[in-house]
Amino acid sequence: MRILLAEDEKELSRVLVTAMRSQGYDVVPVYNGSEAVDKADHGVYDLMIFDIMMPVMTGIEALKKIRSTGDQTYVIMLTAMSEIDDKVTGLDAGADDYITKPFSLKELLARLRSLERRSEDYTNDVLKFGDITLDSNEQRLESFNSISLSAKETKLLNLFILNANKKIDSDILIDHAWDNDDDIDRDTLWIYISYLRQKLQSVNAHVEIYGEKGGPYQLINTNGGDSNDSEVSL
């Protein structure tokens, strides 16, 4: 699991990073909200953990900015025990959960394990982006029409939607959709990207995957508003 941690208290950050890395997580630490927004814009994470009170830009402001770009990554806020308003503001700004400070490392690591189980068992059931809906349980893509997806296509599209508008490298896509032991190269990924492109087109979606063979690839909402009626009387 790849985690973005934004915590301005250097000592706390160091402890958290060490603890999470010791469990095998890939952690990227930043020290204010603005850096968090920047990292989130350019990278793909499975989880983001933000402190609220930070210099330059608060965790709440950073979260709002990140959500406004279409990013739907799971976010946990670190809030002070006494500040009920912080929890409410955080959740309303688009956070998925919060942990109150001071917290024990044991609790944090248990939450990460819980989250990991959940995302392995059920990737988000139904995701929407632009005029498309992805039902991951049913492996179905819907827009003005519907079509089945393979397991890999579903995983790829799931990641694309959670990280809409970001340029995502081939290697990250391969890591997410295929097990490590599969022998997958960029050419194979290109075939799956091609399937997804044609399927998006076949359901009449105003959503496209940009990018040349080899990547990076980017999910874009191209909605121009015209609904392209299917019945034409000449």
Next chain:
Amino acid sequence: MMEIYGEFKPYLSQIKDDVMKKLAVLNQQEIEKNKNKLYEHLIGRVKTEDSMVEKCQRKGFPLSPEGALRECKDAIGIRIVCNFIDDVYRSIDLLKHADWCEVVKEKDYITRSKPNGYRSYHLILKVDTPYPYIDGNTSGCYFVEVQLRTIAMDSWASLEHEMKYKHSIENPEQIGKELKRCADQLASCDVQMQTIRQLIHEND
């Protein structure tokens, strides 16, 4: 039995055969240009007079050649069954540019399938013929309905047809849901085959 087609009945199956021959010519021309064949097979039928009477009654059209051949536009029907989705659109394009017919109506149920999962592309053609028509013209224009679809869409439609006309199904809702899921999977295969074909010919 009512003879709703009247004196025009004998022309209908001749027109059906003539149009099928013209489609075969279009196919031959494509093959001569070293392109893939347009379609896998063609089938044609003239709607039985009983069905036509029933349809005209249902739609409130006159029970006459006027109702059957002008108000209804599917007395003559031809189905073009293709290997790949691209072939469907190539066929439509050729029909739109053919000098012996005019496309007067089209419905694209491939881009927007019906809620039950039905996929097909329907065209109504107005075809020049050497036969008399109800308007008194000795070389009249007849309507022909053309349905274009892939083999997968065609098999699905046969299955759905079986369900529709079997009234004693125990769990029609569940079967309907499974049919819809199957339609989405077939569409997925059609798109997948189409994509692979394009990848093969990427550098042509």
